[in-house]
Amino acid sequence: MGFRLQSIVVLLATLLTATASFAEDTIKVLVPQKGNWETSVPDLGQRKGIFAKHGLKIDTLYTSGGGETMQALISGSADIAISTGTAAILSAFAKGAPIRPIAASMTGADDLFWYVPAQSPIRSLKDAAGKTMAFSALGSSSNLATIALIRQAGVDIGAVATGTPTATFVQVMSGQVDIGWAAPPFAIDALQQGKIRIVAVFSDVPAFRYMTVRMHVANLDFLASRHELVERYLQANAETLDWMYQGDEAIGEFAKMTGIPEEQARITRNKFYPRNNLTLSRLSGLDDAMKDAVAARFLPEPLRKEQLDELFKYYLR
Numbered sequence: 001m002g003f004r005l006q007s008i009v010v011l012l013a014t015l016l017t018a019t020a021s022f023a024e025d026t027i028k029v030l031v032p033q034k035g036n037w038e039t040s041v042p043d044l045g046q047r048k049g050i051f052a053k054h055g056l057k058i059d060t061l062y063t064s065g066g067g068e069t070m071q072a073l074i075s076g077s078a079d080i081a082i083s084t085g086t087a088a089i090l091s092a093f094a095k096g097a098p099i100r101p102i103a104a105s106m107t108g109a110d111d112l113f114w115y116v117p118a119q120s121p122i123r124s125l126k127d128a129a130g131k132t133m134a135f136s137a138l139g140s141s142s143n144l145a146t147i148a149l150i151r152q153a154g155v156d157i158g159a160v161a162t163g164t165p166t167a168t169f170v171q172v173m174s175g176q177v178d179i180g181w182a183a184p185p186f187a188i189d190a191l192q193q194g195k196i197r198i199v200a201v202f203s204d205v206p207a208f209r210y211m212t213v214r215m216h217v218a219n220l221d222f223l224a225s226r227h228e229l230v231e232r233y234l235q236a237n238a239e240t241l242d243w244m245y246q247g248d249e250a251i252g253e254f255a256k257m258t259g260i261p262e263e264q265a266r267i268t269r270n271k272f273y274p275r276n277n278l279t280l281s282r283l284s285g286l287d288d289a290m291k292d293a294v295a296a297r298f299l300p301e302p303l304r305k306e307q308l309d310e311l312f313k314y315y316l317r
Helices: 002-022 038-048 066-074 086-094 141-153 165-173 188-192 206-210 220-225 227-244 249-258 262-272 286-295 305-311
Strands: 025-032 056-063 080-085 099-107 113-117 132-135 158-161 180-182 196-201 212-219
Touching: 025 038, 025 066, 025 227, 038 056, 038 080, 038 227, 038 249, 056 066, 056 227, 066 080, 066 086, 066 099, 066 212, 080 086, 080 099, 080 141, 086 099, 086 141, 086 212, 086 286, 086 305, 099 220, 099 227, 113 165, 132 141, 132 165, 132 180, 141 158, 141 206, 141 212, 141 286, 165 180, 188 196, 188 262, 212 220, 212 227, 212 286, 220 227, 227 249, 249 262
Parallel strands: 025 056, 025 080, 132 158
Antiparallel strands: 080 212, 099 212, 113 180, 113 196
């Protein structure tokens, strides 16, 4: 009996070990601005089964971007934050926050735009003296872009945090804010129907055209203790991105997920999110990013070389 009992115990232990080896590791991921193409990678990759193939389950938590995202990451409420504004990352690191960027999310400035109702007298930002202009949240890429666009226009415009594109649209169309911000696919239908007009785009600021404006960033404790999970996450992310630009299967999934027509989903991908702009290993325009962060008072001064070396210690190469 003793031998049989020992054999059963060994068999059970073996089965438990085998089951554990096939269990998926869960990663808590913060996603700002739910529903745009760039931030849909975790959702689309999970729908396709790509993250599961890499032994991962993504627990997605949505935010309005900027400081809200960074605070949740710093507190340890999540492991990774995607599509986080470079200025917010630089600012948090300079203050000693336990975060590190791990890859690029968006390089270039093809996606964000600012609009007014069709009947508005504003034709460009130079017409908007004394008016208000929206961005998502403090520290976001739309925040930095709004500051730079106002500075470039050379007129006195008030920058206002309005949250998501949906919340912003309501405020603009009800007259609470003069100029709204959006990221496709949001507001494409309103543009096509002539309800709104674009008065500024991200790429109006030359420095943003080749700058890595948003990154994926991880909590440092998670990064140091579970680095192998981060590597698997980035592999699955890259595989998902490749699939998103192969044919129209991902277009259909994105359309179903966001409730928009497939044609709008296709316009969103092809016009506003070129594949090269979402290359994970890109890192460019960092000097300009720091200058803008200093000008916008996110940073007291540019980071030194040894600080940058530490900041990008875990960045995908």
